[in-house]
Amino acid sequence: DAKTTQPNSMESNEEEPVHLPCNHSTISGTDYIHWYRQLPSQGPEYVIHGLTSNVNNRMASLAIAEDRKSSTLILHRATLRDAAVYYCILRDGAGGNDYKLSFGAGTTVTVRA
């Protein structure tokens, strides 16, 4: 899986939006962009994924740059429960038998009340 680069940490105030950047300059045409998060003392959980178009779900939005070399996870109104480590992960959509998720260091998000 191609590598991603994320800031180590970000802070936000409660009920304000959070924009989490992810750089993936070596992304290939078949790589999907996935986001997972890990709340304190819990296992990771899926947030969202996309290929080229922006995506929305009940948890977040994913904005993907036109050249696909970067993307941004948007939490529209941060709550205290959104404090977690957020991981940006590329997954090859070309097929094959490599099913693993390759986690980097992620971005630690702190939400202030």
Place this chain on the structure above:
Amino acid sequence: DTAVSQTPKYLVTQMGNDKSIKCEQNLGHDTMYWYKQDSKKFLKIMFSYNNKELIINETVPNRFSPKSPDKAHLNLHINSLELGDSAVYFCASSQVRGRHTDTQYFGPGTRLTVL
């Protein structure tokens, strides 16, 4: 109803002992995984099984042996425990309709402490 469950949640043991961690998923998924999260919080894949068949083994020492009695269970047995085995171990599962879209569901983790 817990989707992916692990037992025990905490495991404290002495060096040299043999221990097992159990994982069960009730999602009907075909593929299960073991990940290790070390003290620096990096999560790394250890093993993956698809329909009881090993498909990923990421250069894990032979002391670690996964066992999948059926596709709903993937247990991890560790022989001759070492201090460096102390970590949080996460089990996960996925349906695997297609690699790029499959979502992995993680268990709550087992914190192993080797003294």
